[in-house]
Amino acid sequence: MDLYLMPSSYPTPFTLVQSPSPSPSPLCRTHNKRTQHGKLLVFAALSCSATNPTGTTPLNVVSLADKTHQSYPKDYGLQSSIEEPKLDFDSIASRLQVQRFIDRIKALPFRETSVILGIFEQDGCFQTVSEFNALLMALVIAKEPDIALSLFNEVSAYGLVPDSLTFSIMIRCYCEKNDLDEAIRVLVHMVENGFYPNAATITVLINSLCKRGRLQRALEVLEVMGRIGCKPTVQIYNCLLKGLCYVGRVEDAYEMLMRIKKDAIKPDIYTFTAVMDGFCKVGRSDEAMELLDEAVEMGLTPDVVTFNTLFNGYCKEGRPMEGLNVLKQMKERNCNPDCITYSTLLHGLLKWGKTRNALRVYKEMVENGVEVDGRLMNNLVRGLCRRSRKEKDLLEDAHEVFEKMQNEVLGIDASTYGLMIQTLCMEKKMDAAVVCLQEMIGMGYSPWIITFNNVIKTLCVEGKVTEALLVLSIMYEGGRGTNGISYNPLIHGLNRRGSFLGGCSVYGAAVKRGVIPNTKPQQ
Numbered sequence: 001m002d003l004y005l006m007p008s009s010y011p012t013p014f015t016l017v018q019s020p021s022p023s024p025s026p027l028c029r030t031h032n033k034r035t036q037h038g039k040l041l042v043f044a045a046l047s048c049s050a051t052n053p054t055g056t057t058p059l060n061v062v063s064l065a066d067k068t069h070q071s072y073p074k075d076y077g078l079q080s081s082i083e084e085p086k087l088d089f090d091s092i093a094s095r096l097q098v099q100r101f102i103d104r105i106k107a108l109p110f111r112e113t114s115v116i117l118g119i120f121e122q123d124g125c126f127q128t129v130s131e132f133n134a135l136l137m138a139l140v141i142a143k144e145p146d147i148a149l150s151l152f153n154e155v156s157a158y159g160l161v162p163d164s165l166t167f168s169i170m171i172r173c174y175c176e177k178n179d180l181d182e183a184i185r186v187l188v189h190m191v192e193n194g195f196y197p198n199a200a201t202i203t204v205l206i207n208s209l210c211k212r213g214r215l216q217r218a219l220e221v222l223e224v225m226g227r228i229g230c231k232p233t234v235q236i237y238n239c240l241l242k243g244l245c246y247v248g249r250v251e252d253a254y255e256m257l258m259r260i261k262k263d264a265i266k267p268d269i270y271t272f273t274a275v276m277d278g279f280c281k282v283g284r285s286d287e288a289m290e291l292l293d294e295a296v297e298m299g300l301t302p303d304v305v306t307f308n309t310l311f312n313g314y315c316k317e318g319r320p321m322e323g324l325n326v327l328k329q330m331k332e333r334n335c336n337p338d339c340i341t342y343s344t345l346l347h348g349l350l351k352w353g354k355t356r357n358a359l360r361v362y363k364e365m366v367e368n369g370v371e372v373d374g375r376l377m378n379n380l381v382r383g384l385c386r387r388s389r390k391e392k393d394l395l396e397d398a399h400e401v402f403e404k405m406q407n408e409v410l411g412i413d414a415s416t417y418g419l420m421i422q423t424l425c426m427e428k429k430m431d432a433a434v435v436c437l438q439e440m441i442g443m444g445y446s447p448w449i450i451t452f453n454n455v456i457k458t459l460c461v462e463g464k465v466t467e468a469l470l471v472l473s474i475m476y477e478g479g480r481g482t483n484g485i486s487y488n489p490l491i492h493g494l495n496r497r498g499s500f501l502g503g504c505s506v507y508g509a510a511v512k513r514g515v516i517p518n519t520k521p522q523q
Helices: 026-032 090-106 111-118 129-141 145-152 164-176 181-192 197-209 214-227 234-246 248-264 270-281 285-297 305-314 321-330 339-351 354-366 374-387 393-405 414-425 430-442 449-461 465-477 484-496 500-512
Strands: none
Touching: 129 145, 129 164, 145 164, 145 354, 164 181, 164 197, 181 197, 197 214, 197 234, 214 234, 234 248, 234 270, 248 270, 270 285, 270 305, 285 305, 305 321, 305 339, 305 374, 321 339, 339 354, 339 374, 354 393, 374 393, 374 414, 374 484, 393 414, 414 430, 414 449, 430 449, 430 465, 449 465, 449 484, 465 484, 484 500
16 A cells, blocks of 8 residues: 655654643633532533444543543443443433533634634643543534544644544544545554554445545555454445445455455345345346345345345346346345335336336335335326327226326426326316316426327317317417317317308418418318
8 A cells, every 4th residue: 555645743652742732711611620519521422323333332421520531432442441430311411411512612613723722721621642532532423523633633732642543533534524535644644653443443434435436545445454453344345345346346346255255254234235236237137136045045134225236236127027026025035115115116117118017016105105206106107198008997097196196296297297188088088188288287388289289189079179279279378389280170170060160260260370271161
């Protein structure tokens, strides 16, 4: 791995420079007075949550007034000082203490380092680097990496020597800021000065690099990890597998999976899912399915994300019916489909012309209470309308789905309106067709000429010439163009009714607009 020249601003145990301490602020004085009650300055307090890495414990409260020390998360591999009882996070008072302090930090003017650091008076503020690290970690989890970095740059002013955890937190800060080059520089600096980051920190860095497509850098970090004797975890391998698949190196990802299986590290279902996703993205869904079978044989339980990967792959390959088989297997394994499952499968079935199967999936979604978004509903209605030309029994289904969209005020596309109007005309439901046409115009859409012509023609065939003339007037009002097909059925209908003058009037209106109808008025 290329070594970077470290900026001189990084403090090290070998080049510790004492700097004048910041002047105390009124806020700091208020909290640092050692009263009889031993007031606490609570700056690190987080309950067990999804933000904590797997296998860690929440940071305990630190009492600066009583000079107690901070215990570290388990996976940092560092010895802790005297461990204090954990903060009772069920206590409303404790939660308020924590939130008030973090809110006080966030309320300070951004980038005004002197104001921020003025809170932390040197006299009695940080007794140990453990306390300093606890505050940094609290700031990181509070999504304030800039404040944490500003505080870190002043570490020597507090007479403290940064340790491995201090630099590990800085790596997390730079990853949070998406400044990955700086994060790598801190890592190299650590190794050069005898500090070894733990697996959790390496995981954060590798994951950040892989997410941004910087796979080569991620692999270099893995190499450094091996040199310092830090054994990669399955989480690190999962990040790398995702990164390899992200840049299309699926074969390399598969080879890495095989190496993992041979090592003492046991892959989890996310390991297999990462490689399966890579196979599916390059049109090799059958191989992904084989990996699923292999994972099950190892005793792993696939989750909904694993199955969704297969749905996506098969549908992209134009094999949505295989997706139905996967859905069946998914249910047999007691894994409940989610919205993404159904949406992916429904979209694939519609895209590849499996409309009747798509309708069944849609009905299952409704029965299971899964929300169907407007885009999919539009696709389904259009698919049903097109298919109903050959399979007449689908006309009613198309109408039902369309009415559901209207009732739920879902956004209906112009093309969906057009096809629905055409379908209603085929069913001879002309009142509904005219209402739908008016609704379409009211939504701000401009119907195609063919849509108007379908309505006019069907109305005339049904003997509703007066209504057809009203539709023609709607065309005029909107300034829409007409053609001969717009007038021919009207003139023909008027001729059948013996309305010669009416036919002449329509014919004259057409000629006035530059259109010569093929049908002439007859006495």
